[in-house]
Amino acid sequence: MVADLHVRAPRTAPDPGPTTRWWTRADRRVSPYVFIAPFFVIFTVFGLYPLAYTAWVSLHDWGIAGETGFVGLDNYATLMADPDFWNAVVNTLGMFVMATVPQLVFALILATLLNQPLRGRTLFRLGVLAPIVTSVAAVGIVFSQIYDRDAGVANGLLGLIGVDPIDWRAGRLPSWFAISTMVDWRWTGYNSLIYLAAMQTVPRVLYEAAAIDGASRTRQFFSITIPMIKPSLIFTVIISTIGGLQLFTEPLIFGQGDFAISGGSLRQFQTVSMYMFENAFRDFDYGYGAAVAWMIFMLIMVVALINYLITRRMR
């Protein structure tokens, strides 16, 4: 096809007359900008501008009636002394660690299992990926029932081994655990496919040489596989950080009823995103909400940086 056109082209090429020449030149010069313009126009209006404006709003007393005065960094000062904000930060970080660490470990194990000559491997990969296609809200509903205090399957199973029913919504740790399992259920398979893709690019000869040298499978995993897939590890850690620190839907649906946005009656599982939403869209305190939004950004940057440094130093 390529060669075909190439040979044919000169024969059918029309002689560019003087009238078409300026038009062609203008077309070549302007078209690239026209092609990328839709992205930049829409992104500037609905992406970049709101982002910059968030900073501006956060420096004001700004309610539903509009802006009522420049207050400088007052919103941030209030925020620093706001126990509900710090509670939300602790919850967010707690659930982030509780969800991400097992998620990535399980994903690694799953990828190692999938990275073998399997019969029906497409079916296995599809099965592992199935949770990602469900909506978060639907996941929240199913797990809300599983973790119901009186009627839930989780307590039913615990009852079989003689554990008393747990009120999953009542305390910090139980609710964090329940919410973390929702996140893990949804994302472990996705991460495992990313690791699998990386593992498949590791040259087989490395393992063969290691086997000849007498390295065990475990040793091979830590000395060959992990270092070779490090870029993918960093990628998943960063993606999980950005996603995990913005956690919103799962705890909101888990909350049910009137205490949904405050993450339980005692804010035991309210995340920073929920706190921003509560301030901006329930209490209509836009200025304060915008300050919280900036803190989410800072939080992500700090944690991403720490994660990056840790992952980079890893062998």
Add this chain to the structure above:
Amino acid sequence: MRTTYAALVAAIALSVFPLYWLFVIATRSNDVIGDWPPPMTPGGNLFANLGRLFGAEEAYFLTGMINSAIAAATVTVCVVFFSALAGFAFAKLRFRGRNALLLVILGTMMIPVQMGIIPLYMIMVKFGWQNQLQAVIVPFLVSAFGVFLMRQYAERAVPDELIEAAYVDGCSTFRTFRTVALPALRPGAAVLGLLTFMATWNEFLWPLAVLETDNPTVQVSLSQLSTSYYTDYTLMFTGALVAILPLLVIFIAFGRQIIGGIMEGAVKA
């Protein structure tokens, strides 16, 4: 090897069980909730539950489904088209500022979405778009991720010789894009389209902020079910089942392509 299969089967059972459970409860009536052992087979109550779901006054479920279908379809078509257009330009056309602009796009992929939603809401108020469907469509018509993905794809999939040939034939740049690049980009565009559709269908925080309960997307309807009817488990489960149905259909029809897209993207990242 046998342990490998056993472990994998167990993992898949875990990942598929909540979906199966979703279906089972959606076909039951509320009096089985809390039974031990819990029901593991479907019952005959699905249609009764569906009737209750679409009749549930505070959820506006049908409106939610229609709104989500319109929003997801529009966003998908536009994101794919604009991403292909810009991706092609970045990969194959020479112009001043190309690398700098591409870097800008890459940088924007790192920014958390939630950061800008308060001013975005103010813009919507100014436009008079609160509680209007376009509020959940227009801001999402372009995607940095999409542009990046299509650029990576175009780099390999569109041969320079074909573009040269089309130019010699007297094609304009847009015609070259339409007749030469677009057909070659089709597989990549399909993956982007699937991912975009699923992401838009699942969008939650922004629709919750900008739409009212009487004009929701399907996810907002679901959350409404979980606040107003949270004791009615079969109703919520039926809603969740209907809400994931389009995604399940896509997954069953195009699962392989989605896996391919995720794995290919991962290697390049």
